[in-house]
Amino acid sequence: MGIKIFEDLRREIVDRNLCNLCGACLAVCTANNVNALTIHENRPQYNETTPQIQKCLECGICYLICGQIPELNEVIEAKYGAKPPLGSYKYLTIARTTDLTIQEKAQDGGIVTSILKYLLEKNFVDGVIVNQSIEDWNSVPKLITSSEELVQTAGTRYTAIPAVQELGNYRKLNLENPRLAFVGTPCQVQTIRKMQALQVRPGIFVKYLIGLFCMENFDYRTLMKEKLQNELKINLNEIKKLNIKKNFFITLKNGEQIEIPLNELKHLVRENCHYCTDFTNIYADISVGGIGAPQGYSTVLIRTEEGGQLFTNLLLERRIEEFTAEPNNVTQTKAKILSLIKKLGQTKYENGQKTKSRLNKNGDDR
Amino acid sequence: MAMKKIGAVLVIGAGIGGIQASLDLADLGFKVYVIDKSPAIGGIMAQLDKTFPTNDCSMCILAPKMVEVGRNPNIQLFSYTELVKLEGTAGNFIATIRKKPRFIDESRCKNCGVCASVCPVRVPDEFNETLTVRSASHIPFPQAVPAIYLIDPEACLYLQKGICRLCEKVCEAHAIDFNQKEELLTLNIGAVILSAGADTFNPSILPQFGYQSFENVITSTEFERILNASGPFGGHVVRPSDHRSPKKILWILCVGSRNRKLNNNYCSSVCCMYSIKEAVIAKEHDPNIEGYIAFMDIRAVGKGFDEYYQRAKELGITFLKARVSNLEEDPSTQNIIVSYENIETNTFHTEEFDLVVLSVGFQPSNSTRELCKTLGIELNEYNFCATHPFNPLMTSKPGIFVCGTLSAPKDIPETVAESSGAAGMVSSLLQSERFNLIVKKEYPPEFDVENQEPRIGAFICHCGINIGAVVNVPEVVEFVKTLPNVVYAEENLYTCSQDTQEKIKQIIKEYNLNRVVIASCTPRTHEPLFQNTIREAGLNPYLFELVNIREQCSWVHMSEPLNATEKAKKLVAMTIAKARLFRPVKELSIPIKQSGVVIGGGIAGLTAALELANQGFEVVLIEKEKELGGLVKNIYYTLENENPQEFLRNLINEVNTSEKIKLLMNANIESISGYIGNFEINVRKKGELETIQAGIIIVATGGQEYKPTEYLYGEDERILTQQDLELKISGGELNAKQVVMIQCVGSRNETRPYCSKICCSVAIKNALKLKSLDPEIQISILHKDIRTYGFKEPYYEKAREVGINFIRFDENRPPILEKHGDSLQISVYDIFSQKELSFNPDLVVLSAAFLPTDNEELAQMLKVPRDQNGFFLEAHVKLRPLDFATEGIFLCGAAQWPKFIPETIAQAKGAAARAAIILSKESIRVPGITARVNEDLCIGCGSCQELCPYNAIEMRYTEKLLERGSIRTYQAHVLEAVCKGCGTCVSACPLQAINLPHFTNTQILEMVKVLTKEAAK
Known part of the structure; x- marks a missing residue:
């Protein structure tokens, strides 16, 4: 049996619109030092301009670690006790940052930015991969090495970017054993765990994985340009914040709020997201989301030993604080959140399973 | 009938002990097979940063010996190999060994490292004590011998998952061989030397130290790697948790040693000194570091050790006589909170440190225990190889000898001495077989090139992509062809490969070459190979020179290919200029x-x-x-x-x-x-x-025992030295009831700053003897530290058990002995009880210094x-x-x-x-590069003699008779057998009357001319 290589990935995943656009295949590609692969029109593909000799070395690693390829699923499921719908976790809590600058920019409780700031300031990592805003609510993944660069990265954009690809830029740090932190969606976190299962770079360098809750994701072009700008005539420069709670909320800088029902956007959701079964980011060290939390707070799931230690240290240093109210009230809020994310998680899991089985019936040649 | 003896020896374990034994055995005329279970030789010493007490770079002094083991034609090295069984008797054994697969063909690998650079896997790097990572295809460390990569089958994606094979795709030497299998080989040998060493103690089993739970608690071996420039942090002293410089570092001594619960009652002998060294070197790296050493006794017993200890104190290293009870981690700072009892002040403390180093001792490894079982060798009560004190290099089985830390904890020089000793014992056993199995190389006669016009051949090496990816090798070749006297130039993928050697010989013949220049890697490893090649082609080996365009060019100018190419051209041009002036150099033979x-x-x-x-x-x-x-x-x-x-x-x-x-x-x-x-x-x-x-x-x-001038010695017959005491005990003429022994009499003071090493153990020996003769006797030993190193430690413990009283005094407050009437009175301030104590002994024994004769x-x-x-x-x-x-x-x-x-x-x-x-040799060959004196120019000033580090220059005179008396005119004379060709005398001679063949002033000036001419362009 031959090794399956990028050509197979292209045929089985990319050409069928199943690509998560995480960029992992580019990140692990040895030949990518000389640009064997590229992302063009939101699809990873062979770089046609690269000379033949430098093309794909047919190692097959990209295929094995692709989030849409099931081969290593069992390995990481066993390791992280990844039972649907919520995966394994140590505890759930509600928290927010104590840092006012972060609070101002934050999507919800500013937990993710606070964690990254802590890791960089304490020199526990050499770099973190974040989404950095560029013009018109577009963003690019960026490897940053100092906490000063962090604040402009806070806040959520609901468009898919190849964040895992940016991990490949660890080479720029010129370190033999760089220590990285990564923030991303469930599909991105999952592929990094697969790299770790194989002990391959760059995933093996990721010491902390901060997972975001994720219901689905969009393409920048279709959501922001075509829907918001062209169809709804929203000036993208005037947007202050985007938020998906029950519906899609757009807050403008002038304070105006626009609400779009989610089913109106359904057709814009990326195809790959329909196959996803993970809402709460079950492979992360710490999962963070806004769902269910009181205003200005985030819902946090502590999953691993490392995640627990990290979160405790932030609490000890008073960089973040947990939600306080009447004890009963806290317990009730947590219970409410738990049942909510369980429900959403279950829904996503079931929908994902359904889509998958449909795909299999329709002739999956894998 | 006695079996025929075999003039070959198996050396098991190639740390510094095995290396020394192998080199000595080969020099003594025996064929040596040396095996090591690791993929590279060097043992623990290869991991060390510096060595005490001289702060020599460990790798720098070890690497030349490793290289020599690798290239000596009479030493066959099997790395990554273990002994399976041994049959036979002294003089004639058959050993079966198992060679593990490297998955890389040893004969093809050129040590270029491309396989490692493409390998996507990263796993903890054992050589760096897992403080950093390595790839699946790797070489344990850059100076490794053999200089051959290997693939870790546990980590390799192909061997585990059937994918990848990137290394195979990029290896231009086609050295990757995934089909390699474990090999079983048999060797016929006459004797075995066991030099398998010991492990360092693994502190995980001692929960109080939190090793593994706390990132900033590390072992001393890890700290060696941290100090090392090629270590995980490039030689910056940082701690693991946050890679920041620690300010306060604590070393905890005796971790796993002097520990009865673990059955490790022995002292590991080296930890005191290496900890002091680590503290001193750390401070050299970063003067802001505060070093603390928590110790029981500082056992600075070797040459220069006590002086080193004193210097460390002067440098500001703090020595705490302390028992550490527990370590905790502050979760927010990752600092380590240490609870300890200061034994000198009898106080309990908790103190915070940024980093804690556990000074771990020696521990016999499971694998050596297995090895000894395989061989049927007896172990002692601590699982070290058992030896008799008067036959310390002999195991319980004839024909099997032992050296190094396999038989007891010891330091490097003691290991080296034992290794030579074990080689000597083998030599006695197999004396009749000396020189029978070793390779004697025969060469064709040398061509006479004296009056020939130079015809130079140049070979420029790509070294895979090591040189070729940076330096434009074809351009260098074209350039070299334009240089005068160059009649042939070519490029090679690997100039060192076996087929290229044949090609070089053929080209020498075809083009009638009489000078050869090779531009490739380092002469350290490759010069002998190429010299051998051209000698085989009939040229004198000094009609050749190696230009290093790898270490000194492509590797250091990796990001500047254009400049690197220019530099490579210059380097080659310089050597070609010198090559025109090459002359054959005759090697001398001295009876x-x-x-x-x-x-x-x-x-x-x-x-x-x-x-x-x-x-x-x-x-x-x-x-x-x-x-x-x-x-x-x-x-x-x-x-x-x-x-x-x-x-x-x-x-x-x-x-x-x-x-x-x-x-x-x-x-x-x-x-x-x-x-x-x-x-x-x-x-x-x-x-x-x-x-x-x-x-x-x-x-x-x-040596001899010091005759004390202190403590009324010689003035009262109740005051003896240990030697006097022993004589009296053996004569049975002793009748004392209260004995006080005073340690360090004449040692560790201003006149004699050194420790006399043996006196602590001698005092305990005599005290135990007295106690066994009369259990009622009262004995107190007044000391600064008790330095019962190695297996002497358990006797110190025994002495305390039988009630011998140990009183530690401050080095600035030695005991005072006075005579009141007829009674002797000793007063001493006891550090432990913090009390002035007084004794009226009927016998005072002075542990007097040990002096050289x-x-x-x-x-x-x-x-x-x-x-x-x-x-x-x-x-x-x-x-x-x-x-x-x-x-x-x-x-x-x-x-x-x-x-x-x-x-x-x-x-x-x-x-x-x-x-x-x-x-063992009738004559010795002296390398031809020895200083030559031009007698016409030498005025006999003696500058050269004064500077020669080898005493290789004698001033000889001729007597000239004059009318009234005579005068002597002196001239320098080089003892060629002694000269090492270092060139010191050449540069010192005010009249340029001394020259060094192959490095003559004219040759060197010719090189400089090329360089400056190029620079002037």
């Missing part, structure tokens, strides 16, 4: 007088003489006293309760009956002249002068140095403990430093082996 002289008839001299005799050489043993035996004459029992008198009698008897040994008793040496292979010693005996010719000299002049005159005659304390100074305190810097002269025993009987025996055997290497 050897195949007999030896041993100076000193104590156990060191007796053992050395006997070893030489056993190896078949005539020996003259010179003793100034009328009786043999030296110091051991005064030793009646040992700490281990052996009888040294009986041992000495047997030894003297053997010497007396040996036909090879001639004794000169009551003899005084008057003068010594000559050099290696040809010494002349004038000895006066009862007025008669005798001249002895010898190839080598072994110095074994021993009167050796100043002898040192002058031998032209060898002594250290600041008057002991003879060896060539290198770590790796040449038995040699003097002057070749052909060796030393052993207490002449070098105070030591116990087993150490003395090991050294004596080692010195004899080192000497036998010379004596």
Whole structure:
């Protein structure tokens, strides 16, 4: 049996619109030092301009670690006790940052930015991969090495970017054993765990994985340009914040709020997201989301030993604080959140399973 | 019928011990098979950053020896290999060994590293104690011998998952071989040397230290790697948790040693010194570091050790006599909170440190335990290889010898001495087979090139992509072709590969080349290979030179390919310019007088003489006293309760009956002249002068007990030295009820800053003896530290158990002895109880310093140095403990430093082996590059003689008769046998009267011209 290589990935995943656009295949590609692969029109593909000799070395690693390829699923499921719908976790809590600058920019409780700031300031990592805003609510993944660069990265954009690809830029740090932190969606976190299962770079360098809750994701072009700008005539420069709670909320800088029902956007959701079964980011060290939390707070799931230690240290240093109210009230809020994310998680899991089985019936040649 | 003896030896374990044993054995004329379970040789020493007490770079002194093991034609190295079984008896064994697959073809791998650079896997790097990562295809460390990569099958994606094979796709040497299988081989050998070493203790089993739970608690080996420039942090002293510089570092000594619960009652002997060294070096790296050392006793017993300890104190390292009970981590800072009891102040403390280093001791490894089981070798109670104190290099099985830390904790020089000693014992056993199995190379006659126009051939190496990816090799080749006298130039993917050697020879013939220049990697590893190639083609090996365009060009200018190419051209052009002036250099051969002289008839001299005799050489043993035996004459029992008198009698008897040994008793040496292979010693005996010719000299002049001027010694018969006491005990004439012993009398003070090493153990030995003779006797030992290192430690413990009282005094407040009327009174301030104590002993025993014998005159005659304390100074305190810097002269025993009987025996055997290497040859070859004096120019100023580090220059005179008397005109004369070709004299000579062949002034100026001409362009 031959090794399956990028050509197979292209045929089985990319050409069928199943690509998560995480960029992992580019990140692990040895030949990518000389640009064997590229992302063009939101699809990873062979770089046609690269000379033949430098093309794909047919190692097959990209295929094995692709989030849409099931081969290593069992390995990481066993390791992280990844039972649907919520995966394994140590505890759930509600928290927010104590840092006012972060609070101002934050999507919800500013937990993710606070964690990254802590890791960089304490020199526990050499770099973190974040989404950095560029013009018109577009963003690019960026490897940053100092906490000063962090604040402009806070806040959520609901468009898919190849964040895992940016991990490949660890080479720029010129370190033999760089220590990285990564923030991303469930599909991105999952592929990094697969790299770790194989002990391959760059995933093996990721010491902390901060997972975001994720219901689905969009393409920048279709959501922001075509829907918001062209169809709804929203000036993208005037947007202050985007938020998906029950519906899609757009807050403008002038304070105006626009609400779009989610089913109106359904057709814009990326195809790959329909196959996803993970809402709460079950492979992360710490999962963070806004769902269910009181205003200005985030819902946090502590999953691993490392995640627990990290979160405790932030609490000890008073960089973040947990939600306080009447004890009963806290317990009730947590219970409410738990049942909510369980429900959403279950829904996503079931929908994902359904889509998958449909795909299999329709002739999956894998 | 006795089996035929085999002149080959198996050395198991290639740390520094196995390396030294292998090199000595090969030099002694035996075929050596050396196996090591690791993929690279070097053992623990390869992991060390610096060595105490000289702060030598460990790798820098070890690497040349590793390289020599790798390339010596009579040493066959099997790395990544283990012993399966051993059959047969002394003289003729069959060993079965198992060689693990590297998945890389050893004959093809060129050490270029491309496989590792593409390997996507990263796993913890064992060589760096998992503080960083490596790829699946890797080489353990850059200087590794063999310089061959290997693939870790546990990590390799192909071997685990069937994917990847990237290394295979990029390896231009086609060295990757995933089909490699484990190989079983059998070797026929005459003897075995076990030098498998010991592990360092794994502190995970001691929960109080939190090792593994707390990132900033590390072992001393990890700290060595952190200090090292090629270590995980590039030599920056940072702590693991946050890679930031620690300010306060605490070393905790005796972790896993002196621990009864673990059955590790022994002292590991080296941890005190390496911890002090680590603290000193850390401070050198970063002066802001505060070093603290928590210790029980500081055991600075070796040469220069106590002085090093004192210097560390002066540097501001804080020594805490403390028992550490627990470590905790502050979760927010990852600092370590240490709870300890300060034993000196009797106070409990908790103190925060940024980093804690656990100074772990030696522990016999499971694999060596298995090995000894396989061999049927007895172990001692701590699972080290069992040896007898008077036969320290012999295992329980004939034909199997042991050296290094496999038999007891010890430091590098002791290991090296033992390794030479073990090689010597093998040499005695297999004496009849010497030179039978070794390779003697035959070469064709050399062409005469003297009057030929230079015809230079140049070979420029790509070294895979190592050079080729940076330097434009074809461009360099084209450039070289334009240079005058170059008649041939080509590029090679690997100039060092076997097929290229054949090609070079063929081209030499085809183009009638008479000079060869190769531009590739380092001469350190490759010069002998290429010299051999051109010699095989009939050219003198000095008609060749290697240009290093890898380490000195492509590797350091990786990001500037254009400049690197220009530099490569310049480097090659310079050597080509020099090559035009190459002339053949004749190697000299100096005849050897195949007999030896041993100076000193104590156990060191007796053992050395006997070893030489056993190896078949005539020996003259010179003793100034009328009786043999030296110091051991005064030793009646040992700490281990052996009888040294009986041992000495047997030894003297053997010497007396040996036909090879001639004794000169009551003899005084008057003068010594000559050099290696040809010494002349004038000895006066009862007025008669005798001249002895010898190839080598072994110095074994021993030492003596200091006669104290302190503590009323000599004024009262109740005041004795330990030696006096022992004599009285053995005579049964002692009747004391209260005894006080005072340690360090005459040592560790201003006049004699060194520790005399043996006195603590001797005091305990005598105290235990007294106690066994009279259990009611009261004994107090007043000391600064108790320095019972190694397996002597359990006796210290025993002494405390039987009620011997140990009182530690401050070095600035020594005990005071006074005589009141007829009674003796000792007062001492006890650090532990913080009380002034007073005794009225009926016997006071002084543990007096150990002094070298009167050796100043002898040192002058031998032209060898002594250290600041008057002991003879060896060539290198770590790796040449038995040699003097002057070749052909060796030393052993207490002449070098105070030591116990087993150490003395090991050294004596080692010195004899080192000497036998010379004596076993009829002549020695001297490399041709030795200084040459132009007699027309030399004015006999003597500058060269003064500067020569090897005593290789003699000033010789000619007498000119004048009308009234005569004058002497001096001229420098180079002793070619001694000259190392370092060139110091050449640069020092004010008249340029000295030159070094192959590095002549004209040749070097020619190179400079090319460089400056290029620069002027």
